[in-house]
Amino acid sequence: MSDEKEQGQLIISAQCFADANSVIEIAAFLAKTLELRIKAYLLKDQNAFDAADLPFTRAISLSGGSSGIGGQALQKAYNRDAQFYEKTLSRAAQSKALNWSFHHTDDIPETLLTLSSKGKSIILYGFPKLNKSRGNVVLIEEGTHSSPQLNELSKSLAHKLQVQTVFLKIENIPYSTDVLEQLHKTNSALVIMPYNLAKKLGINNILNTARCPVIVSPHLAHV
């Protein structure tokens, strides 16, 4: 993966079409507002393929239905989701005249996070909300310092999603479980956090706790 030097980029991380669909509208909005290039990834997690080949593994859909699964069936579903993902992104990007590209990758969410530490990339992790409550835009920041850019971003996204903004200040980072506990109690629609915090808390932990899209911003000055 190469950095985009001329134009900042917005990386979309999705493990399935449901992930992507939950963030494409937000991605288009951000890309347009911040003049970013969209680089969309569909993550093909090899662990999922390994697990799918175990004899007793079943796939459980978001609506709670379960079905048998195998490597082949999963690959088929992966290909189908890739098509939908690319098509939906294409439509959204074209409507706003955005630069975009679509990629397959074997990386996992944590790997993509490292991209945020380089250049100007903002990473947008897709995760479909399980319930339809509107929730809040949650801005998580470390220490007493408050980034005006992230504040601005969270406000504009809250306005876009017609929800409110909730601020979570983390004074003492070692107590990460407290942070996650607090995040869990907050009905989140979207989580915004800086790169270093995401790295410390673990992006998978954040996603599994918030169960909503997460924006990781690397360089506050660019936002």
Added chain:
Amino acid sequence: MLIKTSKVKPLKAAELCATFKTINKTVKTDHMTQSMCMMGHSEAVDAIKFSARIKHPNFNLFALGQTGCGRHRTVMEILRVEAQRQSEPSDWVYVHNFETPHKPIAIQLPAGQAIRLKKAMQNLVDDLANEIPALFQADAYQNDRRSMEQEYGQIGDDAVSFVIEKAKEKGLALLRTPMGFIITAMKDDQPIKPHEFSELPDAEKELIEADIKAVQEHLEIALKQIPENEKNHRRAIEKLNSEVALGGVESAISDLFKKFGHIPKMPEYLAAVKRDLIENAEQFLNSGPAVHAGAFPVATTKHYKEPQYYVYAVNIIHPSDATASKAAPVITEDLPTLSNLVGHVEHFSEMGAILTDHTMIRPGALHRANGGFLVLDIRKVLTEPFAWDALKRCIKSQNISIISAQDRLSLSSTISLEPDPIPLNIRFALVGDRRLYYLLAAFDPEFLELFKVQADFDDSVFSSDETIQNFTQVLKNITTENNLLPLSKKAISRLLVEATRLADDAEKLSLNVQFFSDTICEANFLAVENKSKTITDAHISTAIEQAESRANRPQRLTYEAIDRDTLLIETSGDVVGQINALSVLKVGDFQFGRPSRLTARVRAGKGKVVDIEREVELGGPLHSKGVLILSSYLATHFALDVPMSLWASIVFEQSYGGVDGDSASAAELFALISALSECAIDQSFAVTGSINQFGKIQPIGGINEKIEGFFDVCASRALTGTQGVIMPKSNIKNLALRPRVIEAVKIKKFHIFPIETVDEGIELLMNAKPGMRDKAGQFQTGTINHKVEMRLLKFADQIKKYQKTDTSNDIVSEMKNV
């Protein structure tokens, strides 16, 4: 040759036309209808009033009479007066049916309340559009809403979080894939690989499998709970919204309950409105202040005009005009199509779909006339598809049901409405001619049941001081209402004369108001052109002549053919078996008299008079009847002791069209008598009149046109002073001849002889005594009748002789064939 010996005297000029002196006395009213009533429509007027006043259904009116006699006007004026006596009808509105949207509800309101209800509903919408957003933006509501979302959002998440925690505890990992969540075992903090799993001891495998299955089941349950949780969340929010909206709606709608709650159907309707407003309060959240309010304050924004609020709109069906009179309505519909009568439902196109709603119900004439009167022209109703049927259906059911022609023909494939029928309370007045009335009575079994009252307008009225006075007033009213010049006394007299001519009776006046109105308008035009201050008799006469000359092309062509001897008519000299008969031709509304040559030939035969017109099927039944009557006259009047041994033929020469009527039967008889007696008929005369079996001359129609027809032919060849017309004496009362004829008679250039019997006609036409039977039963020798009888006896003798000879058989058989 003018008869000097005849007892029959020609008519004097004064007898040829009625004369009138206009009455100067002013009548009490200027009201056209009252004048017309006094002139002879009193029975019709009584019938109209009766129909208007009787309350029982189906006593609807049919006003019948000839065109132009003022039926529409009289009916309208009487009904307008009757409408003043009746109370103002109720208002009717259509409102949205919240339970069954395609069946709008009709609500009856006291007079004047419809517009108030409409405005009140508009105010309600406007008020709520301003108040409800404020209620929902209030901090109290927002706090409640947030805490509710937090609560329900957490419930679903907690269950899933619990499963994830369980999985972690058991060393399992939750992976997201395009097919959903997958739960797998972990080894060294990484998901286990298949080959690693297969290398595990069986006991451990079973344990992992059991753990995974357990977590899968928990996850399934947790995820399945989410929709249920969502539903509860939704309901909780709806409840919260309802509670918030309730306060605003209740205070806003309470005023409507106070004002309209006592009216039947209104409490139910307002309750439905209230329910809907509360259930759909969120629609008001999008209203907000108008962006394009412009110079006007935002508070004045008319939110009720926005399409989402149409369900609260009130569609006023009656009265359509808020400024309408307070009396019962008197409505007329000039184009009584189905939709113009019963109303219709309009549609509009939205995104390619054809849609409609209760605000697009349009009232018809029945809605507008409800509670009053509806006047319709029956001819127009009958010529409009489905209109007559719809009218009868509404009268029978006493309801106004809106149904379109498309629905009737099952052509409509788009969404439509079935509005509540509105109870019908209309007195119908149909106006038409007698023929239509009798056709409907004969062929439509429902007609007499639904239209029980007939107002039969007279065509004419007997002339009397009173009727002349009223007629004069009608004429004056025509000039007043049309802003015309005043009529001079002579002009009125001239119009009265024309009225007698139009009535075809010197003792009657025609009630064809339309004709007089048209004539006066045309005369007024001439008077204005001549810069006259009044309309004079000369203007009237010119107007009548001009109107006739515009229509008389067929007459001109006929007279031209006579002048050029294409149509052979002799107006001088004497000819045996030939006579000038008179007929009337009618083209459109113009009719004129035409002389025709009628000839008769005789010979011995078996007592048959051949009507050639009938043989070639050009003669109508009445003409044939006349010929049979004259045959009977001959058979019973002459040669009574011997069999009738006459063969005769009668024909209208150069007649190429049909002939009907018996008005030429007298002329035919004279021609036969001339042929039998071999005495010539004076061709200076034309004859009209029918005969009976006793030789009496009976009246006929179109006498004026017939006389004028022969006069015009004679006048074009120069009047000799011997020419004239022989007519039935009983037709004298019908005379209303044009001044040109009267002038000629006055100076004895033309003569009109009224006769009562055949003998009088014989004397005039053949200048000889007809002859009477003496005591011995014989006609006086040398008289016409004697000559006729002798000829008939001779024919009988001939036949007798022929029958005695052997060779005569052929002749007899031939005669049988004749």
